[in-house]
Amino acid sequence: xxxxxxxxxxxxxxxxxxxxxxxxxxxxxxxxxxxxxxxxxxxxxxxxxxxxxxxxxxxxxxxxxxxxxxxxxxxxxxxxxxxxxxxxxxxxxxxxxxxxxxxxxxxxxxxxxxxxxxxxxxxxxxxxxxxxxxxxxxxxxxxxxxxxxxxxxxxxxxxxxxxxxxxxxxxxxxxxxxxxxxxxxxxxxxxxxxxxxxxxxxxxxxxxxxxxxxxxxxxxxxxxxxxxxxxxxxxxxxxxxxxxxxxxxxxxxxxxxxxxxxxxxxxxxxxxxxxxxxxxxxxxxxxxxxxxxxxxxxxxxxxxxxxxxxxxxxxxxxxxxxx
Numbered sequence: 001x002x003x004x005x006x007x008x009x010x011x012x013x014x015x016x017x018x019x020x021x022x023x024x025x026x027x028x029x030x031x032x033x034x035x036x037x038x039x040x041x042x043x044x045x046x047x048x049x050x051x052x053x054x055x056x057x058x059x060x061x062x063x064x065x066x067x068x069x070x071x072x073x074x075x076x077x078x079x080x081x082x083x084x085x086x087x088x089x090x091x092x093x094x095x096x097x098x099x100x101x102x103x104x105x106x107x108x109x110x111x112x113x114x115x116x117x118x119x120x121x122x123x124x125x126x127x128x129x130x131x132x133x134x135x136x137x138x139x140x141x142x143x144x145x146x147x148x149x150x151x152x153x154x155x156x157x158x159x160x161x162x163x164x165x166x167x168x169x170x171x172x173x174x175x176x177x178x179x180x181x182x183x184x185x186x187x188x189x190x191x192x193x194x195x196x197x198x199x200x201x202x203x204x205x206x207x208x209x210x211x212x213x214x215x216x217x218x219x220x221x222x223x224x225x226x227x228x229x230x231x232x233x234x235x236x237x238x239x240x241x242x243x244x245x246x247x248x249x250x251x252x253x254x255x256x257x258x259x260x261x262x263x264x265x266x267x268x269x270x271x272x273x274x275x276x277x278x279x280x281x282x283x284x285x286x287x288x289x290x291x292x293x294x295x296x297x298x299x300x301x302x303x304x305x306x307x308x309x310x311x312x313x314x315x316x317x318x319x320x321x322x323x
Contacts, residue, residue: 002071004037004081011038015045022050029320033057037081040088046322053323055316056092061102061236064109089100093323096314096316097151098123100258102236117165121315123240124307125247133222133248141178141291144253145224147217148241149184150193154230155276157188158255160200162282171287178227182209182220222248225296226289228255232276235259246270246303252283252298269298 021027030052032043040056047054063078063085073081089095089110096119097103107118146156159179166172185208186193197206212220221227227245229252231237238261245252252271256262264275275280288295305311 001009002073002086003077004041005035005071007036008041011041011045013290014042018042018046019049022046022052027052029053029055031057033059034062035060037062037084041084044084044088044091044146053320054092055094055096055320056088057096057098058106059098059237061105062088062174064106065236073189078092085109089282092320093117094119096121096319099236099238101263103259105236111267119319120280121312121319122307123238123243124309124312125243126309127247127304130218130244130247136219136222138225139223141176143178143180143224144226144228145180145182145220146185146228146230147182147212147221148230150181150188150230151184153232155188156228156230156255157196158274158276158279158282159228159253159286160197160202161279162208162286163202163205164200165279166283166287172290174202177205177290179206179239180209180220180224181206182217183211185209192293218244218248221245224250225293226251226253226286227271228253229261229265229271231256231261233257233259237261242270246300249298249300251289251298251302253282255282256308268303270303271298 022030029044030046032039032054034040043054043056043196046052063082089106095106095117097106100120103118103120107115115140127162144159156179163172163174163177163179167174181193188196193208197203201306221244227250229239229242229245231239231254234256236259242252242261242264246268252265254261254265254271254273255276256273257275265271265273272285274285
């Protein structure tokens with residue numbers, strides 16, 4: 001049922017339409033990006049039918065790092081999808097990845113392919129879009145904000161534990177701190193988030209807001225003192241919102257296991273990553289950030305040259321010129 005994903009019915013009509021467009025408009029290159037993985041099957045068919053140059057982009061891993069964790073699968077479906085992924089790698093002209101470690105994983109698995117075929121191009125942010133928020137002031141209360149959904153193990157509970165312990169130790173006054181959860185955050189593993197908040201005595205500290213437009217989410221993060229990133233078990237993925245946080249200049253508190261997300265947050269200096277079990281580390285980070293606003297600064301301008309969308313597009317163009 002999930003082979004390769006729930007969007008598979010799109011493959012045939014999309015391929016037929018794309019063939020017509022490629023021939024009418026004399027398209028030279030096509031770029032497919034997954035998930036959904038069905039998109040790469042469209043790219044594979046178009047390559048076979050039209051011979052167009054094809055860039056296959058992996059925002060997330062498909063099969064090289066193990067079976068897909070959010071889709072139903074069985075032994076037969078895994079074998080079929082491994083074969084499909086191999087065909088995608090073999091037939092594409094370039095395979096791009098937004099995480100260096102994921103690129104290396106695929107290059108190692110498909111080592112019969114030329115190493116130059118596997119290319120790392122990071123995600124990024126648009127300075128022109130982000131700059132309009134530069135004049136915004138921080139909230140009066142020290143604010144930690146999360147924007148997104150609470151799913152697949154994502155939970156802000158470690159932050160609740162840290163804040164409660166800091167309050168009990170007399171280090172932080174909960175009347176001077178605010179936690180904003182913005183988006184699909186009403187439940188955590190089927191339990192109402194408000195119930196969990198109440199169990200930590202943080203009813204007046206935590207604010208749960210419905211989904212807001214993207215522009216408003218950026219405004220909330222810019223006005224916050226800390227941007228919360230929940231990225232458990234992401235060994236080969238970096239959530240795109242990290243780049244927005246970077247562009248906005250808001251320090252990141254990442255709750256994530258060892259892997260690409262943790263490495264990125266720590267190595268760029270945009271924040272600090274902790275395991276969810278490291279309550280003492282989370283406490284120390286919040287305490288320092290609360291009492292020393294200077295610790296929340298990082299060299300945003302120095303990152304623009306590597307992570308602006310213009311710089312990233314130039315990298316892609318150089319790869320296209322190479323084929």
